[in-house]
Amino acid sequence: MFRLCLFTSIVMLTILPAQSLFSQSLGDFREEINIYNTLYDAPLHLVGGADVSLHELAKDKPIILALVFSRCSGVCNPLVLELKENLRMLNLQQELPYSVLVLSFDPWDKIEDMQYMAERFNLTNEPDWYFGVTDSINQVINSVGFKPIWDEKKKQFDHDALLAGVSTKGKMTKKLLGLRNSKDLRMLVQSINKVFIPSYRLPTNTSIFTCFNYDPETGKIVPGTGLLIIIMPVLITWLTVIGIRMAVRKKTT
Amino acid sequence: MQSLLLYLFLILTVVSTSVFIYVYRSSIKAGDKDGGLTNVLTKRMWFILILFVVLAIFFSATVPKSPYFMFKDEIPSKSVNVTAGQYFFYMSYSAINPDAPTSEPIELGVNELVEFRVTSRDVTHTFAVYDENNQVVAQTQAMPGYVNNLRWKFEKPGTYKIFCLEYCGAGHHIMRGSFTVK
Amino acid sequence: MENKFKKITSLWIITVLILFVVAIILGLLMRFNQGGNIKLDPVTFYTDMTIHGLTMIGIWFVAGMAAVNYIMERYVRTSYKANLIAYIMTVVGVLMLWGAGFIGKFHAGWTFLYPLPFKIMWEQWATPLFLYALLVLGVGWTIWTVSLMISLLKKYTLSQVFAWQHFKRDAKPEVETPPFVLISMISLVGVLSCLITAAALDFLLLTEYYSNGGFINDALLMKNLTYFFGHTLANEMLYLGLAVIYELFSEVSGRPKWKTSWYVAYAWNLTLFFVLFAFLHHMYMDFVQPETLQIIGQLASYLASIPSTGVTIFSILVAVYGTKINWNLANLMFFIGTAGWVSGGIGAVIDATISNNFLLHNTLWVPAHFHTYNALGNVLFSLGFFYWFSFQLKDGIIKDKHSMLKILLIVIGGIGFLAAFYFAGADSVARRYANYPEEMASGKFWATFGGTFATIYLLGIILFIGGILKRCFGFVFSRV
Numbered sequence: 054m055f056r057l058c059l060f061t062s063i064v065m066l067t068i069l070p071a072q073s074l075f076s077q078s079l080g081d082f083r084e085e086i087n088i089y090n091t092l093y094d095a096p097l098h099l100v101g102g103a104d105v106s107l108h109e110l111a112k113d114k115p116i117i118l119a120l121v122f123s124r125c126s127g128v129c130n131p132l133v134l135e136l137k138e139n140l141r142m143l144n145l146q147q148e149l150p151y152s153v154l155v156l157s158f159d160p161w162d163k164i165e166d167m168q169y170m171a172e173r174f175n176l177t178n179e180p181d182w183y184f185g186v187t188d189s190i191n192q193v194i195n196s197v198g199f200k201p202i203w204d205e206k207k208k209q210f211d212h213d214a215l216l217a218g219v220s221t222k223g224k225m226t227k228k229l230l231g232l233r234n235s236k237d238l239r240m241l242v243q244s245i246n247k248v249f250i251p252s253y254r255l256p257t258n259t260s261i262f263t264c265f266n267y268d269p270e271t272g273k274i275v276p277g278t279g280l281l282i283i284i285m286p287v288l289i290t291w292l293t294v295i296g297i298r299m300a301v302r303k304k305t306t
Numbered sequence: 307m308q309s310l311l312l313y314l315f316l317i318l319t320v321v322s323t324s325v326f327i328y329v330y331r332s333s334i335k336a337g338d339k340d341g342g343l344t345n346v347l348t349k350r351m352w353f354i355l356i357l358f359v360v361l362a363i364f365f366s367a368t369v370p371k372s373p374y375f376m377f378k379d380e381i382p383s384k385s386v387n388v389t390a391g392q393y394f395f396y397m398s399y400s401a402i403n404p405d406a407p408t409s410e411p412i413e414l415g416v417n418e419l420v421e422f423r424v425t426s427r428d429v430t431h432t433f434a435v436y437d438e439n440n441q442v443v444a445q446t447q448a449m450p451g452y453v454n455n456l457r458w459k460f461e462k463p464g465t466y467k468i469f470c471l472e473y474c475g476a477g478h479h480i481m482r483g484s485f486t487v488k
Numbered sequence: 489m490e491n492k493f494k495k496i497t498s499l500w501i502i503t504v505l506i507l508f509v510v511a512i513i514l515g516l517l518m519r520f521n522q523g524g525n526i527k528l529d530p531v532t533f534y535t536d537m538t539i540h541g542l543t544m545i546g547i548w549f550v551a552g553m554a555a556v557n558y559i560m561e562r563y564v565r566t567s568y569k570a571n572l573i574a575y576i577m578t579v580v581g582v583l584m585l586w587g588a589g590f591i592g593k594f595h596a597g598w599t600f601l602y603p604l605p606f607k608i609m610w611e612q613w614a615t616p617l618f619l620y621a622l623l624v625l626g627v628g629w630t631i632w633t634v635s636l637m638i639s640l641l642k643k644y645t646l647s648q649v650f651a652w653q654h655f656k657r658d659a660k661p662e663v664e665t666p667p668f669v670l671i672s673m674i675s676l677v678g679v680l681s682c683l684i685t686a687a688a689l690d691f692l693l694l695t696e697y698y699s700n701g702g703f704i705n706d707a708l709l710m711k712n713l714t715y716f717f718g719h720t721l722a723n724e725m726l727y728l729g730l731a732v733i734y735e736l737f738s739e740v741s742g743r744p745k746w747k748t749s750w751y752v753a754y755a756w757n758l759t760l761f762f763v764l765f766a767f768l769h770h771m772y773m774d775f776v777q778p779e780t781l782q783i784i785g786q787l788a789s790y791l792a793s794i795p796s797t798g799v800t801i802f803s804i805l806v807a808v809y810g811t812k813i814n815w816n817l818a819n820l821m822f823f824i825g826t827a828g829w830v831s832g833g834i835g836a837v838i839d840a841t842i843s844n845n846f847l848l849h850n851t852l853w854v855p856a857h858f859h860t861y862n863a864l865g866n867v868l869f870s871l872g873f874f875y876w877f878s879f880q881l882k883d884g885i886i887k888d889k890h891s892m893l894k895i896l897l898i899v900i901g902g903i904g905f906l907a908a909f910y911f912a913g914a915d916s917v918a919r920r921y922a923n924y925p926e927e928m929a930s931g932k933f934w935a936t937f938g939g940t941f942a943t944i945y946l947l948g949i950i951l952f953i954g955g956i957l958k959r960c961f962g963f964v965f966s967r968v
Contacts, residue, residue: 247381282692286685287764293637311848330808333811353802374779476531476609
């Protein structure tokens, strides 16, 4: 028995340091603000000349909304670039359709600025990608719960990198703050396609022995190290039973 | 629904207990030479087979009604964030900072799909919704480190109460909250 | 040799019965407080609740083990030393638990669901004392379990001990496995798994306790471990009681001994497997648990009950139907216990259905069903054994006095006590509430109702165990 306890302890102690902390998504509780609100149905001017409202655009395919401004020297460029790369890598369009709307939140931006931006990213002829501006940007960012602050010294907006998922009915289903990996992006695309994710782990939960992890790469729940601890007692029991039998047989023969 | 389950239980219990009493009485009446049942095995197999079939029907009828599958293909019109803590429920339409939780009055529409996003800031609690007849209508656990999404449509207007059903300390029984449905 | 085992078994019985009466009284205090008949402060209530639960689960587990150990001596030689060590460690462990509870006011419930033991609302030392008490009990019981396994495996090979040679329909194997050996071994395997799980759980809790915030556990994992240990242990202790019935029912009734048939072998081997997954039904309301596991939980809860229950109930009914039997308090307890076990099982299957659990989880329906197969099931199995055993200390001839009265008090008291739980549970009254809010006013009525009937039950129990205690005490202090 004592040997057994010792064995258990050793197994656990070796698992402990070997574990690296799971990489946590950067999101925090602010991502919950205004979830499931209907976004303001703003009239949009899109690069290429089309005038359409936000809800009309979402009707065909749900939207990934990226809020940027053209003179941004900070996070906007990496945000759009990463979005482009990640979406290409995930290749979800067949299974979970979406379109991408890159919308300027800077009232000074003109449609030409956005046209230039689209060209810079080489996205002008990409289907499902829209660049645009709107006259009612304040209503849009209010309904998203997005608060850029103008910094007079730097002549720049101080703002979060933000992606928002918009369903075909114009509702915001998920937000991602900061530059995020493809796994989180997949979860966002799932949410606008009405895939119900009944629960998730909070980013503050950094325990190393979790039972399950949600893997958005495949959309499945995968076993975590904690599951091993649940299965282990049964394995140890059977090893003990077999071990005992082998030991007593040796003694009797 | 609860009273239906109670009747189901009472009926099945009375039936099974009657069988035991009947069998007992048959033993009391039996003479020295009575040998009891013959061909026991066939009867035993029938018994298990019937039990199996009944449970299989019960299983396939109830699994689709599990809360994880309810309202799966709809997008809720509202989300309510719930953070449970010893011994309060904080509820808000916007996100709740677990370190400085705040609450606001919640008002929901009749037959509107609501998603409760339930978590805990300390120990495990339950978010259990009671209707005006003081019956449980829906519940989910509030577990620290996790968010449980409970989707529900309230068919009747009124004031709904919330109680904690997972033992959480000496104030467990005073923990409560409420919201209205109009 | 024989007397040594009779003495230690008598000691177990005396200890179990005294603790049983104390634990019932704690239960009565709780019910009468809920009914508003007496007034306890919430901390006292929840401390009582914690000790009531732990004591009950502990004593009926060791009662099953002690009975199995005693009867096992008929087939193999068991270790007296291991039995004695388990006894001493159980007494020490229980004293530590009671110290943590009654003196330290530790009140995290018997399931001590993580992270409640660490939200210290009691004496600082009570949490570590509690965790070490679990360790002491766990170690003592593991030694006992493993030693009994060794005894069985010395005589039977692996395939024999699990009765695999009986799988063929018309098998006439050289070595027959008595049903008692089969069921004992299957229960012991389950018990060992629970105890190792408890060790892992205790280890994780202690690590967090001493890490000063450096190591944090995952709540979902801890809950899974807690119920794998708690649920499975409660399940296995019932199976230990059934092992005794398979051995003694026919013997006490003056009928030919039961044999292991192919379907008995199959049924119990299936149970060995399914029982490991039944605990998942405690996690239904944790939506974070993957859906597949939830459905497996419902399926396993059904399947764990069908084979062993079906075979056992039917065996008993068939053995009794139209057959002249020497009825006495021992086999009547077995018979009534089986009926009670079935009723509890019906309540359990209803609650182990996810869509019903959505409404019944953690209402009084839960204590309703598990009190049914304890108070009117497993307890009666053990009482039947105690009764039979106490006559083995004299001449082995069972003499009943006032048996009708004792049975009536236990059965009527038990039914009223349990009905209060079911009716209140169906009325959404929460379990584990020191006082009921006005929304659960019906709970008050049912608490007084249940408490009153539980007093009748207690009366019946005291009458029933008086003679047993007298005979056991007499034997322990005799010079044989």
